[in-house]
Amino acid sequence: MEQNNKKTTSTHSIGIYLWIWGLLFVFSTFSYLVDWYNFQGLLRWSLIIFFMLIKAGLIMSIFMHLYWERWAIVNVLLWPMTAIMVFVAIMTAESKYTFFTRALFFVTGV
Amino acid sequence: MDNEYNNNKIETKAADSSSGSYVPPADNIPASEIPEQELYHAKSFWTRWVFCQDAKVIGVQYALTATAVGLIGLVLSWGMRLQLGFPETFSFLGPATYYQSVTMHGMIMVVYLLTALFLGGFGNYLIPLMVGARDMVFPYLNMVSFWMFLVAVLVLISSFFVPGGPTGAGWTLYPPQAILPGTPGSEMGIVLMLVSLSLFVIGFTMGGLNYVITILQARTRGMTLMRMPLTIWGIFTATVLALLAFPALFVACIMMTLDNLLGTSFFMPEIFTMGEQLGTTGGSPILFQHLFWFFGHPEVYIVALPAFGIVSDLISVHARKNIFGYRMMVWAIVIIGALSFVVWAHHMYVSGMNPYFGFFFATTTLIIAVPTAIKVYNWVLTLWRGNIHLTIPMLFSLGFIVTFVNGGITGLFLGNVIIDIPLSDTYFVVAHFHMVMGIAPLMVIFGAIYHWFPLISGRHLNQTLGKIHFWISFIGAYAIYFPMHYLGFIGVPRRYYEMYDSPYMTTGVGLNQFITVAALIVGFTQILFLYNIIHSAFYGEKSEKNPWKANSLEWHTPEMPPAHGNFGKDLPVVYRWPYDFSVPGIDREYIPQHVAPSEVPTAKVEKT
Amino acid sequence: MFVAVIFFLIIIASVVFHIWSPWWWTPVASNWGNIDSTIELTFWITGSVFVAVCSFMSYCVWRYRYRPDRKAEYKPEDKKLEIRLTALTALGVIALLAPGLVVWNKYVTVPENALKIEVVAYQWGWNYRLPGDDGILGTTNISLINDENPYGLNPEDPNSKDDIIVMDADLHLELDQPVKVELRSYDVLHNFYVPQFRAKMDTLPGLVTFYWFTPIRTGDFEILCAEYCGTGHYAMRGKVLVDEKTDYTNWLAKQITHEKMLAQNKENKKLLTAEIKN
Amino acid sequence: MSELDISRLPKGGKGFAHDFAADQTTFKGVPWGKAMMWIFLLSDTFIFSCFLISLMTARSSTIAEWPYPSEVFGLTIFGVEVPLLLIAIMTFVLITSSGTMALAVKYGYERNRKMCAWLILATAIGGLTFVGMQAFEWSKLIFHDGIRPWSNPFGAAQFGSFFFMITGFHGTHVSIGVIFLFIFARKTFRGDFDTGRRGHFTSMKSDYKAIEILGLYWHFVDLVWVFIFAFFYLW
Numbered sequence A: 001m002e003q004n005n006k007k008t009t010s011t012h013s014i015g016i017y018l019w020i021w022g023l024l025f026v027f028s029t030f031s032y033l034v035d036w037y038n039f040q041g042l043l044r045w046s047l048i049i050f051f052m053l054i055k056a057g058l059i060m061s062i063f064m065h066l067y068w069e070r071w072a073i074v075n076v077l078l079w080p081m082t083a084i085m086v087f088v089a090i091m092t093a094e095s096k097y098t099f100f101t102r103a104l105f106f107v108t109g110v
Numbered sequence B: 001m002d003n004e005y006n007n008n009k010i011e012t013k014a015a016d017s018s019s020g021s022y023v024p025p026a027d028n029i030p031a032s033e034i035p036e037q038e039l040y041h042a043k044s045f046w047t048r049w050v051f052c053q054d055a056k057v058i059g060v061q062y063a064l065t066a067t068a069v070g071l072i073g074l075v076l077s078w079g080m081r082l083q084l085g086f087p088e089t090f091s092f093l094g095p096a097t098y099y100q101s102v103t104m105h106g107m108i109m110v111v112y113l114l115t116a117l118f119l120g121g122f123g124n125y126l127i128p129l130m131v132g133a134r135d136m137v138f139p140y141l142n143m144v145s146f147w148m149f150l151v152a153v154l155v156l157i158s159s160f161f162v163p164g165g166p167t168g169a170g171w172t173l174y175p176p177q178a179i180l181p182g183t184p185g186s187e188m189g190i191v192l193m194l195v196s197l198s199l200f201v202i203g204f205t206m207g208g209l210n211y212v213i214t215i216l217q218a219r220t221r222g223m224t225l226m227r228m229p230l231t232i233w234g235i236f237t238a239t240v241l242a243l244l245a246f247p248a249l250f251v252a253c254i255m256m257t258l259d260n261l262l263g264t265s266f267f268m269p270e271i272f273t274m275g276e277q278l279g280t281t282g283g284s285p286i287l288f289q290h291l292f293w294f295f296g297h298p299e300v301y302i303v304a305l306p307a308f309g310i311v312s313d314l315i316s317v318h319a320r321k322n323i324f325g326y327r328m329m330v331w332a333i334v335i336i337g338a339l340s341f342v343v344w345a346h347h348m349y350v351s352g353m354n355p356y357f358g359f360f361f362a363t364t365t366l367i368i369a370v371p372t373a374i375k376v377y378n379w380v381l382t383l384w385r386g387n388i389h390l391t392i393p394m395l396f397s398l399g400f401i402v403t404f405v406n407g408g409i410t411g412l413f414l415g416n417v418i419i420d421i422p423l424s425d426t427y428f429v430v431a432h433f434h435m436v437m438g439i440a441p442l443m444v445i446f447g448a449i450y451h452w453f454p455l456i457s458g459r460h461l462n463q464t465l466g467k468i469h470f471w472i473s474f475i476g477a478y479a480i481y482f483p484m485h486y487l488g489f490i491g492v493p494r495r496y497y498e499m500y501d502s503p504y505m506t507t508g509v510g511l512n513q514f515i516t517v518a519a520l521i522v523g524f525t526q527i528l529f530l531y532n533i534i535h536s537a538f539y540g541e542k543s544e545k546n547p548w549k550a551n552s553l554e555w556h557t558p559e560m561p562p563a564h565g566n567f568g569k570d571l572p573v574v575y576r577w578p579y580d581f582s583v584p585g586i587d588r589e590y591i592p593q594h595v596a597p598s599e600v601p602t603a604k605v606e607k608t
Numbered sequence C: 001m002f003v004a005v006i007f008f009l010i011i012i013a014s015v016v017f018h019i020w021s022p023w024w025w026t027p028v029a030s031n032w033g034n035i036d037s038t039i040e041l042t043f044w045i046t047g048s049v050f051v052a053v054c055s056f057m058s059y060c061v062w063r064y065r066y067r068p069d070r071k072a073e074y075k076p077e078d079k080k081l082e083i084r085l086t087a088l089t090a091l092g093v094i095a096l097l098a099p100g101l102v103v104w105n106k107y108v109t110v111p112e113n114a115l116k117i118e119v120v121a122y123q124w125g126w127n128y129r130l131p132g133d134d135g136i137l138g139t140t141n142i143s144l145i146n147d148e149n150p151y152g153l154n155p156e157d158p159n160s161k162d163d164i165i166v167m168d169a170d171l172h173l174e175l176d177q178p179v180k181v182e183l184r185s186y187d188v189l190h191n192f193y194v195p196q197f198r199a200k201m202d203t204l205p206g207l208v209t210f211y212w213f214t215p216i217r218t219g220d221f222e223i224l225c226a227e228y229c230g231t232g233h234y235a236m237r238g239k240v241l242v243d244e245k246t247d248y249t250n251w252l253a254k255q256i257t258h259e260k261m262l263a264q265n266k267e268n269k270k271l272l273t274a275e276i277k278n
Numbered sequence D: 001m002s003e004l005d006i007s008r009l010p011k012g013g014k015g016f017a018h019d020f021a022a023d024q025t026t027f028k029g030v031p032w033g034k035a036m037m038w039i040f041l042l043s044d045t046f047i048f049s050c051f052l053i054s055l056m057t058a059r060s061s062t063i064a065e066w067p068y069p070s071e072v073f074g075l076t077i078f079g080v081e082v083p084l085l086l087i088a089i090m091t092f093v094l095i096t097s098s099g100t101m102a103l104a105v106k107y108g109y110e111r112n113r114k115m116c117a118w119l120i121l122a123t124a125i126g127g128l129t130f131v132g133m134q135a136f137e138w139s140k141l142i143f144h145d146g147i148r149p150w151s152n153p154f155g156a157a158q159f160g161s162f163f164f165m166i167t168g169f170h171g172t173h174v175s176i177g178v179i180f181l182f183i184f185a186r187k188t189f190r191g192d193f194d195t196g197r198r199g200h201f202t203s204m205k206s207d208y209k210a211i212e213i214l215g216l217y218w219h220f221v222d223l224v225w226v227f228i229f230a231f232f233y234l235w
């Protein structure tokens, strides 16, 4: 298990961790503010997703060191997400359809 | 404490440190990147045979457990066939018992037999040997994986003995019926089934991580991915599929357990049953179906891909010819694996999902036929201009090709959404999946057992019994399922306990009796096979080393059967793919993977 | 030799069985005859591939069976051949898929003039509802179901008053009148399947699903439940009777509307309570 | 044994092709345990994705009112309604612990035993705080607001079901992480990673790389929370 590559697992300066740490705080605050200012509709959803993805990206790339990993592992980890994206797309359409038929055929509020 | 580990740090004889004699540049193999693996050497009976950390023993444990449950599944199928062929003859077979048999039969066969046997059994045994590793990367975790599997099996079996019996919800476990009282086993049976599946997933994940990392990170020097035997490619891709697909099953199991035990409404809409309101609101049964088939379709390829891989190796070795189009074969496996995540809803064409999904899923489903077709072509083209030994593994491989093409083609019927409308949920589907999953991969399993039995036990299986076993199993199974398609055309729905009061179904009476008789004959033939295994393990003809003259590493261990650590003092170094049979320009008939180019300088081999 | 012959015979036998099989689909009784044609096309394409591939395999087994003096060919790949085969297969797939999708498009596009009827499934039987004069089915909810209102119809919905209630396993349809069946279930999944109509779709609780067809032949057709729904699944049968126009109108006249049924049920209940009191 | 000098290998897309064509290891310079943790996290991602997809499906297909999380999870502080206050604090606590973990990994690689151990301990305490706050949140919802897995007074029944299931599953992940963090803190203080002491069950040698692996897990838990926060609480 021990790899003979001590040189390559060079550590990173503490500054970058503190920076990212700070940024995560800032972006979390922003996403919280989305709720605080009670944005609605498309604006709300896109802001939520935007901040979510930025935070996720920072955590994965810096804290989890993915930024410094070789493409082999990065690609292996990210491509399977396409399956999830397909699943998300299909289920979005599916739930819309379900809602549509329910609203059409069923009495609400009983 | 240290001396129970042999830190047999080998002095690597990398080509660059060649001592004196001339080594042609082709022999250049990079130095080892990974240090020698520490092995835990067993000291007592318990740690050697029971809580063993040797992947080979774990593989055998997996295989035996899977076979044992598989036999239960087989016996259950007899019960079903007796009822279908000769209804009202066997009083112990009521509708509830029938449905419980169908469910347990389906689930056992798919998950606990085939998945466990291919990945847990063959995977554990073959992966380290074939990629030139001493063991799985985390032997301890690997051991725990088997014990989780065993617990899952025991939980499953225990459901036969609880009040209400095992669940009779069909192996697809669709809610709401799976947890409502109109279905047999809705008391304890369904909960035990869900728990057992969850445990299976957890146990499998432990094993699966081992298989994947062993293949990716622990190959021997020279073993590039494109030099791995297709067996490993099949098992590898299947394992990746499993790691990504089982989560959906796991989630569905958790949600259904909560629906059942806590009364949540994940999958339960407003329901009025047995004269009363249930009190659940707003859930969606279709959501379960999506989750189930997001797992379920990859699952059928999880049991098919290892079979594809193994059969490629069997055909190549026994036809003494390189596998045709190796690269295409590898890409086909990978593409099939990737595509299998975007076709799942072809099981839901008639489920009432958004009707426009039909277009998307029919297209993706039929696209999958293209890489699969390439594999089929390459198998038969491997036979072309080969020198075919009609050994038992070869016979089973031929049987596989016929049944798989047949079953695959009926898959094309079902995949084309409009054709699925009349055929869905009829015996046509039953025939399709038995052909392609019940028979084809089982043929490969049998062939593989005849092929690798000498490696595992040092003895051959009896050939005469083997031939009888093959012919009865193959022709018999074909006779069971080929005519069954036509029941589907008549319109006989599946999961019908009894079907003879409908005018057009009566025409199927004779056919059903014939199928039942054939199924019983085939079933009993397996006893012959079991006898063959047990008898030959002790008294079989002793096998010489590498009896089939194969090239892959597992046959070239210092001892046969291979010892703990697999390869003695030095790990082999690999210089070529495992398919160098009948190479021109040289008098050897085959060149094992670890033979250096300098040893066979005149061979005109393709560069791999 | 022996092995190759047997494999070949199996293929011959499969074809022969297919041609002579007495087991075949029932004559079609709806407008979905083009489903049958699509199946036939698929049979031709895939059948010939099956025969070709397996015969070729048997031939190889016979022609290249083991002989000690022969050496197999060494040929790792043949790009051209593989590309050609891939293209050919892709062509086959397109030939199968294109007509299939065209028919599917028809299947999911309900014609304007279709009569909307409701099929209600329960463990283990069938009921129906017809729209009445307004041609519209009233909305429902399962939580509204009780003894008096067995369908869970919305009493506030004006469309529901004249809905015709058929609490019987037999459904009558008019010849050549396109129908859109709207499928609903009280309890679990079922599937409304009449083999002669070729069409089917699951019924789900908490959702309304649909399909459409036009009956083109009079007669009695059995309804089979084609989605597993519990112990009684195999016994969940019903009947569709396709009538000429006059027979159909006669039958329709005998059915009862929802409004009347509600009144009747109330009356019955009063009588019942009165009886109990006495 | 010659060394594999990763810095000399091609990078980017070329490196990708090189690594997949290379022998022995596909993930160059990635220890077995770390590769395994990554693949496990990938599998676990699928689990959480399925949970969240189910949540969103239920949410947009139900015709009942979906409760407004902002109000349900609001707290009244000094008479002021503050939306999502507790959740926001929990988020910050988890991010903090993620930061300390990242630093612990850094000091682990620098073989700075003391720093590393204290930071792991800090992470563990952060995790514990998170679990504690989650317990508080659960009890408030159950006992004060009357939310149950099968129903709730605010609207769609699935609200409570998904809430308890998803946060419960995430909380389980956190709790497991906290247990391991404490174990690792002890091991680090004891110097196991310097002496290479063998593990109790697996009998494998301890190595500072294990801390990075634990770190991956911990960051993943944080990562999942980012998604839960977005889809459950904010959406």
Ligand code: HEA
Residues within 6 Å of the ligand: B172, B300, B301, B303, B304, B346, B347, B348, B365, B366, B368, B369, B372, B373, B376, B404, B405, B407, B408, B409, B410, B411, B412, B414, B415, B416, B420, B423, B424, B425, B429, B432, B433, B436, B437, C045, C046, C049, C050, C053, C089, C092, C093
């Ligand atoms: C090992 C398992 C396995 C495999 C490999 C397959 C392979 C395929 N399956 Fe099957 N299937 C199952 C196991 C499997 N299936 C099971 C268990 C079920 C039922 C589950 C249940 O409901 O209980 C099922 C059900 C099922 C359905 C749902 C039916 C229904 O419930 O209504 C469908 C529909 O699309 C389908 C399609 C296909 C297709 C298109 C393939 C394709 O991958 C096949 C590809 C192969 C070929 C095409 C043959 C080789 C090709 C050639 C020789 C070239 C010629 C080709 C052309 C001319 C195009 N299958």
Ligand code: HEA
Residues within 6 Å of the ligand: B067, B070, B071, B073, B074, B077, B078, B080, B081, B084, B102, B103, B105, B106, B107, B109, B110, B114, B169, B170, B171, B172, B430, B434, B437, B438, B439, B442, B445, B473, B477, B480, B494, B495, B496, B497, B519, B522, B523, B526, B529, B530
């Ligand atoms: C791998 C999967 C597999 C296998 C091998 C089988 C084998 C058999 N099955 Fe299968 N069956 C399923 C998977 C399988 N089945 C599934 C998924 C369903 C759907 C369940 C559902 O609807 O919910 C089903 C349903 C099903 C039905 C439909 C029931 C219904 O809808 O009402 C019938 C009916 O005839 C049937 C019959 C048989 C018979 C006669 C055999 C066999 O007897 C065929 C002959 C036997 C063999 C070819 C050898 C078998 C060998 C072993 C089992 C293991 C021994 C192993 C070693 C020694 C290593 N099965």
Ligand code: CUA
Residues within 6 Å of the ligand: C121, C124, C189, C190, C191, C225, C226, C227, C228, C229, C230, C232, C233, C234, C236
């Ligand atoms: Cu109703 Cu099956």
Ligand SMILES: [Cu+2]
Residues within 6 Å of the ligand: B296, B297, B300, B344, B346, B347
């Ligand atoms: Cu499928």
